[in-house]
Amino acid sequence: MSSVLITGASRGIGRAIAIELAGRGHRVIATARRPEALADxxxxxxxxxxxxxxxxxxAAIRDAGEVDVLVSNAGATVRVPLESVPLDDVERLFQLNTLGALRVAQGVLPAMRARGAGRLVFVSSIQGRMVLPLVGPYGATKWALEALAETLAIETGHFGIKVSIVQPGVVSSGSGEPAKVSLPDGDPYTPLLGALAVLRGEAVTLEAVAVTVADTIEQAEPALRVPAGAPAKQVLEARKSAPEDKPFLMREIDW
Structure with missing residues (x-):
């Protein structure tokens, strides 16, 4: 069984992944900003x-010992139109969702490269390949994350390191930090909140995403991109086949 370090394991997808992997007999190193939230x-x-x-x-990588697999899951989001999103919030999201993922990957890669084996699993989103209104900053961080992950797959594959990007859609019990909504009364973009609920589509459970991550880790030759659940796969296939002359989903919005 593998030694797996998980970031953002205190709740949501990260917690579900920790439970699933522990149940399969893996050595799980659960991490969070508040380790007391991991007690149970x-x-x-x-x-x-x-x-x-x-x-x-x-410090965490030093204390973890040998890490065979990194599951990079820590992240957050906001819901706000790009016209008015505070740039400090955008910077915070990039620091957490994108640069934070790269920072931890940089920490585990030297030992993996020296051993000639390792796994990097990045929890992205369907929004790593498409965009939704009011969630643009989050989508931008995931597009950037996927660019970094695919580059790592090219750069480190020669050293026996396998990289996968797991792409959930809507998760039924929420994932990570609750979304911060920044729409004051009378904001002209408020009608898009209703459209957002429709566009995000059918939800999957936290447990289903965790199973996808665990199955990916246990595959001998995992795919680079792995949609988590049928709804995510359907949306991503629709995005791939859509014409490029207009933004994807623009035709679906009636407001």
Whole structure:
């Protein structure tokens, strides 16, 4: 069984992944900014790890010991139109969702490369390949994350390291930090909230996403991109086949 370090394991998708992998017999190292939130998880180690803090990342990787698999899951989102989103919020999302993922990957890669084996699994989103109104900053961080992950697949594959990007759609019990909504009364973009609920489509469970991640880890030759659940696969296939003359989903919005 593998030794698996999971970021953002205190709730949502990360917690479900930790439970699923522990149940399969893997050595799970669960991490979070608040390690006390990990107390009830049936895992081997519970460590503090803030992906935006280099010292925290270095300490966690040192204390974790050998890591065969990194599941990079920590992340957050906001719901706000691009016209009015505070740029500090956008910067925070990139620090957490994108640069934080790269920071932890940089921490585990030297040992994986030296051993000639390792797995990097990045929890992305269908929004890593498409965009939704009011969630543009989050989508931008996931597009950037997928670019970094695909580059890592090319750069590190020669060293025996396999990279996968898991792409959930809507998750029924929520994932990670609750979305911050920044739409004051009378905001002209408010009608898009109703459209967003329709466009996001059918939900899958946290457990289903966790099973997808665990199955990906256990495959000998995992795919680079792995949709999590039938709804995500359908949306991504529709996006791939859609014409490029107009933004995807623009025809679906009636407001």
């Amino acid at each position: 998880l049936p895992v081997d180690q519970r460590l503090r790890l803030d992906v935006t803090d280099q010292d925290s990342v270095d």
